[in-house]
Amino acid sequence: MQENTSTNKLSSYVSLAVAIKTWCKELGFQDVRIADANADMSAVESGLFNWLDQGYHGAMDYMAKHGTKRTRPAELEPGTQRIISVCMNYAPPSAKNSWDVINAGIRHLFPDMR
Numbered sequence: 001m002q003e004n005t006s007t008n009k010l011s012s013y014v015s016l017a018v019a020i021k022t023w024c025k026e027l028g029f030q031d032v033r034i035a036d037a038n039a040d041m042s043a044v045e046s047g048l049f050n051w052l053d054q055g056y057h058g059a060m061d062y063m064a065k066h067g068t069k070r071t072r073p074a075e076l077e078p079g080t081q082r083i084i085s086v087c088m089n090y091a092p093p094s095a096k097n098s099w100d101v102i103n104a105g106i107r108h109l110f111p112d113m114r
Helices: 002-026 042-053 061-065 098-109
Strands: 031-036 082-087
Antiparallel strands (some): 031 082
């Protein structure tokens, strides 16, 4: 009986994850990830702090304000079990690849450059 209960619980979690990902895609997000909030993120904390130090967070001041709470979610919200992250590309589908635009501009400014 225990195995059946365990299997049903796992099946419910899998179904819930699929439903969340489907809903996020319907809302227009390009990617959805669900992570264990208790995963050990200590190996990437220095990368986060370097990213913050370089100002890549822009106007998202809360990123720097929360410090290690970004890599230790239970410190941000006690009892957190999972983290749902979504990604949305703000560029319109018709937008040109930025590197193509940059390279075309460079070739225009410096026609002898290959």
